[in-house]
Amino acid sequence: MxxxxxxxxxxxxxxxxxxxxxxxxxxxxxxxxxxxxxxxxxxxxxxxxxxxxxxxxxxxxxxxxxxxxxxxxxxxxxxxxxxxxxxxxxxxxxxxxxxxxxxxxxxxxxxxxxxxxxxxxxxxxxxxxxxxxxMPEVGIGFIPDVGGTYLLSRSPGELGTHLGLTTARMDAGDAIAAxxxxxxxxxxxxxxxxxxxxxxxxxxxxxxxxxxxxxSTLDAARSWIDRFYSADTVEEIVDGLRGSGIEDAEKAASDIESKSPVSLKVTLKSLRRAAAASSLEQVLDEEYRVSLASLDSHDLVEGIRAQVVEKDRNPKWSPATLADVTEADVDRYFESLGDSELGLEKNA
Incomplete structure (x- = not known):
């Protein structure tokens, strides 16, 4: 049985x-x-x-x-x-x-x-x-969900931004610190x-x-994490990390650059919006919009194919670079679902 x-x-x-x-x-x-x-x-x-x-x-x-x-x-x-x-x-x-x-x-x-x-x-x-x-979502062309952007945005300083964009794993000390x-x-x-x-x-x-x-080694790195991840764009974050002269920061830049460009930009916007949200329910409502948009995207299917199904570890992201991702590409993920909204905040 x-x-x-x-x-x-x-x-x-x-x-x-x-x-x-x-x-x-x-x-x-x-x-x-x-x-x-x-x-x-x-x-x-x-x-x-x-x-x-x-x-x-x-x-x-x-x-x-x-x-x-x-x-x-x-x-x-x-x-x-x-x-x-x-x-x-x-x-x-x-x-x-x-x-x-x-x-x-x-x-x-x-x-x-x-x-x-x-x-x-x-x-x-x-x-x-x-x-x-x-929260490894950007590595498969997705965006942190299940209230993940709520949790990440409430981590001390910019720890959550680092974790969301790099998909870094936390050990016990890191998880408590974050x-x-x-x-x-x-x-x-x-x-x-x-x-x-x-x-x-x-x-x-x-x-x-x-x-x-x-x-927590993560908490010990707060000085450079808070400095570079407070930037307004993913490009600025990567440039700051890359030019820092700090080995761990430069590795973080490489980690970010291997991820889905559109997922990275949507994730950063999601985190900033989640930080200003008044409740978990409000964040989950928005994550639902973002998740459904991801379901219709090229990168989610391609990311899962490359990482989990065929396991060639060589996703072909589209758009291919951060510079190719337009503001309209990002805004599409946040559009209203009309009658299909999750509606948790309204019913809380």
Whole structure:
């Protein structure tokens, strides 16, 4: 028999959600969202549930992101299933952020894209020495979504801009410094911590099993990150990094230049607009517009093809360079969807 892709169980007042696709590093699909959302609603209203615990099956990671191969085929065929998936996924992201009880996410191993959406909006976020957290979207011709631009834009200084444009991975110390996580726990303590939640208070379990977080190399680089990423355009950011004489900054410039030019420019605009937004719901509404525009773009299909499907690691971006991306190319991503708007802010 096929294993369920999401497991739910209740022990000692703890409602546990286990993402159960370990061979795919628990990549998130539409069916999983459709199972998690109503269960979370039910537990929110259940007085016997004290907290929710999110974990991933296997040891590779909580969740490697959305099932982008399915998105690739849907985009190529002009289908609508991805639009429906994103709509329900973003609604779930908002529900997690406003969940009224402790929502404890174990961000162990790989946590990217959609995995960040399931975990980093929670109110209790735990990382380990194995954590590798990122928003890698511009590398596949996409733009950070699932509330990612909200989180990135609220990282200290320009850390979020650096992370969004380079797709750099955060370790435990970086994730805490950037505001994506709250607590550091050695992976060897996780099982005992989860057991302790079933018999005692969350605060006591955190006090017993968490430790001081490792230092963040990302935070230590704030001086040059804040300086160069505060520029108004991606071109200015790259030029500043390239001419800095700082090895890590010059590497960041090369990382940025390998990504989709239009995705980079849309991402920078998205981050600046998210920083001025009044709520996560407002940001998710805009991310939905941007995501649907991406679905109709050349670069999303090409990026997934090159990085995941054919794996030649040689995407042919269009427009090919930052200079070729026009203001109209960028503005198209932010156009109203009319009756198809997500509408989370209106209904919040």
């Amino acid at each position: 096929t294993e369920p892709e999401v497991l739910f169980d209740v022990r000692g007042g703890v409602g546990r959600i286990t993402l159960n696709r370990p061979k795919a590093i628990n990549a998130l699909n539409h069916a999983m969202v459709q199972q998690i959302a109503p269960q979370l609603d039910a537990w929110a209203a259940d007085d016997d549930i004290d907290l929710v615990l999110l974990v991933g099956a296997g040891e590779r990671g909580l969740c490697a992101g959305g099932d982008i191969v399915s998105i690739y085929h849907d985009a190529k065929e002009g289908g609508s299933s991805t639009k429906d998936f994103w709509r329900e996924e973003y609604i779930l992201n908002a529900a997690i952020a406003r969940f009224s009880k402790p929502y404890v996410a174990i961000m162990d191993g790989v946590v990217m894209g959609g995995g960040v959406g399931l975990s980093a909006h929670g109110n209790t976020r735990i990382v380990t020495e194995r954590s590798k957290i990122a 505001g994506f996580a709250d607590h550091y726990m050695p992976s060897g303590n996780l099982e005992k911590f989860c057991e302790a939640l079933e018999t005692g208070l969350l605060s006591d379990a955190l006090a017993e099993f968490t430790e001081e977080a490792p230092e």
